[in-house]
Amino acid sequence: MARTPLHNRQEALEKAMALFWRKGFHATSLKDLEGALDMRPGSIYAAFGSKDQLFLEALECYAQRSLSEADRIFAAHASPMQGLSAYLRNLGSIRDEALPCPACMLTKSLMELGDQEAKTRQRVEALLAGMEARFAEQLRAAQSAGELSADEDIELLSRRLQSEVMGLRTFAQRDVATKDIRRMAEAIADTWASLGRA
């Protein structure tokens, strides 16, 4: 492999994100990063500071993309509840998207990071809270549109929604047929859609 320096910082960051997402923080060695980014250790440090800082940047990049993806799906539906339902149904094809892995990188990091990575863990928590806030916003829009009862507790529902997404994407790591993941996502999407019709 030719050691051509990678001038495109964003491209290198995305390669690092893909690697960290798939392997996790601890299992990714500097050697793995050198290979994936095709950069020497010195260049990696010069561009990103440290493995910890590179991981933090990768998390931000991932979270930004996840929020954009949710926004894109929500915006494509006039009905807020149909938008949420479509978002959940869309998770059924998560294995078709050639992602580094079906599970969420923030969830994987939440599971893996310990007291020694307290600062990074705090950032993961903040990014997950941001995703929860986006779900809450969508659920409040459903209430405003009269699709969801005004009695529904938005905080509780947005957290159940996040827990549902965490569960499904984590389950998708299991060794079960892709069509079964699709059926689960459809059933979950139907359940949430019916909440809007209740």
Place this chain on the structure above:
Amino acid sequence: MARTPLHNRQEALEKAMALFWRKGFHATSLKDLEGALDMRPGSIYAAFGSKDQLFLEALECYAQRSLSEADRIFAAHASPMQGLSAYLRNLGSIRDEALPCPACMLTKSLMELGDQEAKTRQRVEALLAGMEARFAEQLRAAQSAGELSADEDIELLSRRLQSEVMGLRTFAQRDVATKDIRRMAEAIADTWASLGRA
């Protein structure tokens, strides 16, 4: 710390389980194990073979305990659906139980283990399939008792149940109030209980 040899193999195994459960496979060093088990490296290898084999034994120990816990709760309820609902509600107090961490050790391992740990990963998959089978058995009992429609797809439901448990226990790792986790578990338990009344 006195280096008194630990003659109780089971006690050492449970300490290893607690450590692996909390820190994960990759982040747990042999040094961590030496400290937690109060055993020298040679004694650990003599008793358990290798870090990989010790981790495998810890997984078995964890899965056995999880199945027993589910059995205990299911057996305490004459109604199979009430048993399932109680199992879910019980997860709301998961932070009160002084566990190494609220998330499930099998789920954490599923997220963390990669191609290099293929054999261990297969075992995790088999243990999760075993848990799914236990849920399916309980749901079939609910059908036999006339509590659940005969039309319900047991495979789909048991997998959604496992995904629900994975999601809630993973969410419980987030930095949110313990009372909020309890409320989520109650709401989830109510949803599953209402399935039995539908």
